[in-house]
Amino acid sequence: MSRPSEIARQIDEIVYHIKGKKVRIQKEREAIEQDKRERNELMKGRDKLEDEIEELKLKIDREQSRISKKEKEVEGMINNIKGLVNDLVKIKEEYEKGMRRGGRRDEIETKGDVQMIREIGRKLFSKKRLRVMNWNSK
Incomplete structure (x- = not known):
């Protein structure tokens, strides 16, 4: 083989x-x-x-803030009820003291007030209501 043909082959x-x-x-x-x-x-x-995850995080945060607001409202309502119950207990005690001392009617304004206080007391001091209040105070 010649040199040019070998180069061509390469x-x-x-x-x-x-x-x-x-x-x-x-x-x-x-x-x-x-x-x-x-x-x-x-x-x-x-x-x-990531966008969907971020939206879900924001939604969860909004819902948690709503829940915490509602829980605070419920706590406030429960505290109001407890305060009113304490007021009724004091009124009941004052009424019973007045009845033991001779039952002066000028301490209790009218017979209707006495009946209303008794009715409210029965409703508030029912066993079911006391169980609910005790459960909520824990």
């Missing part, structure tokens, strides 16, 4: 390897592009999920 061999490497490089580039597209889609999905 050039053909190198060109063949170059073409093969170019094909592999092209396939790698396509794979990289595909991976980039998938990554972008996943990032969009992740961003969407």
